[in-house]
Amino acid sequence: MSNAHDSQHTAKRKNEHIHICLEEQVNGEHITNGFERYRFMHEALPEIDFNEISLSVEWFGKRQATPLLISSMTGGTEWAHAINLRLAVAAEKRGWAIGLGSIRAAIENEQLAFSYQLREQSPNAWMIANIGAVQFNYGYSVEQCRRAVQIMGADALVLHLNSMQEVFQPEGDTNFRNLLPKIAELCEQLDVPIGIKEVGWGINGLLAKRLLDCGVQFIDVAGAGGTSWSQVEKFRQSDELRKRAAQTFASWGIPTAECVVDVRKHSDNARLIASGGMNNGLEAAKAIALGADLVGFGRSLLAAATDSTELVERALEQVEFELRAAMFGIGAKDVSQLRYSPNLVPSL
Numbered sequence: 001m002s003n004a005h006d007s008q009h010t011a012k013r014k015n016e017h018i019h020i021c022l023e024e025q026v027n028g029e030h031i032t033n034g035f036e037r038y039r040f041m042h043e044a045l046p047e048i049d050f051n052e053i054s055l056s057v058e059w060f061g062k063r064q065a066t067p068l069l070i071s072s073m074t075g076g077t078e079w080a081h082a083i084n085l086r087l088a089v090a091a092e093k094r095g096w097a098i099g100l101g102s103i104r105a106a107i108e109n110e111q112l113a114f115s116y117q118l119r120e121q122s123p124n125a126w127m128i129a130n131i132g133a134v135q136f137n138y139g140y141s142v143e144q145c146r147r148a149v150q151i152m153g154a155d156a157l158v159l160h161l162n163s164m165q166e167v168f169q170p171e172g173d174t175n176f177r178n179l180l181p182k183i184a185e186l187c188e189q190l191d192v193p194i195g196i197k198e199v200g201w202g203i204n205g206l207l208a209k210r211l212l213d214c215g216v217q218f219i220d221v222a223g224a225g226g227t228s229w230s231q232v233e234k235f236r237q238s239d240e241l242r243k244r245a246a247q248t249f250a251s252w253g254i255p256t257a258e259c260v261v262d263v264r265k266h267s268d269n270a271r272l273i274a275s276g277g278m279n280n281g282l283e284a285a286k287a288i289a290l291g292a293d294l295v296g297f298g299r300s301l302l303a304a305a306t307d308s309t310e311l312v313e314r315a316l317e318q319v320e321f322e323l324r325a326a327m328f329g330i331g332a333k334d335v336s337q338l339r340y341s342p343n344l345v346p347s348l
Contacts, residue, residue: 194216200226
């Protein structure tokens with residue numbers, strides 16, 4: 001396990017990541033989330049009342065007001081706590097699920113746990129704790145995962161897969177050997193749902209099926225088309241070779257829309273979250289029509305979250321309005337009618 005110096009270094013890295021994501025161009029290049037390849041066939045007579053459209057969904061037995069998620073971003077510093085606090089208050093008010101960034105900083109240093117403890121501000125939101133799966137090869141076990149859930153009072157734990165980020169990170173952990181059996185063991189021993197997410201390069205359908213077969217209960221594809229963490233780490237690199245190599249991989253990954261289609265092709269019944277470069281409620285509607293259960297928004301909310309809860313709420317409300325408008329445009333009165341809608345067709 002890590003020492004105090006390591007935990008301070010982790011916290012420093014967290015603040016650097018926030019700053020870079022706010023100030024630098026960190027989107028993938030020459031790659032999109034893929035949703036521009038689809039369009040909805042307009043239904044001129046929707047035969048529904050816009051004001052009666054319901055976004056409500058059930059997720060792991062819990063009813064929530066929207067099929068929307070604030071994706072994992074940050075934690076472990078004072079700045080991160082202020083961001084997470086605004087996100088949590090807004091999620092509670094608008095009925096969104098919420099995931100926080102990797103809780104490794106708090107596992108290493110209990111004094112940083114406060115930045116993840118948001119249950120008081122968000123008592124009803126479905127909340128996801130988050131740890132890097134690779135940490136199982138660097139001293140972590142079921143014990144640390146259980147502690148992560150306890151610190152947050154979380155409803156679930158997601159293990160993130162960030163192999164390409166670790167390769168380009170100056171202090172990266174790159175031993176990803178034999179993680180699948182360790183994930184399976186965790187799924188057997190932890191008493192909350194376990195999910196797997198990528199961080200912006202996507203999960204393909206065959207991998208999703210392997211993960212589901214070993215006990216994972218939900219998949220967040222976190223595809224390409226938004227933040228590229230090789231681009232983020234490029235700005236932290238002093239090694240010129242790795243900095244140039246990071247730029248070479250700026251177009252790496254599977255577009256989010258492709259991930260959703262591929263996972264659904266291999267796993268009809270998987271609980272599936274579409275995230276990765278999501279920009280608006282229309283794209284969320286397309287993701288659900290392709291087969292996603294929830295849709296996650298991350299960096300598109302970060303600037304608002306550094307400012308005020310009100311700006312976050314306004315951003316969430318806009319996504320909801322756009323999602324409802326798309327549903328109205330095809331005559332879908334609820335999310336079940338949107339999912340797999342025949343009105344979603346390939347763009348010409």
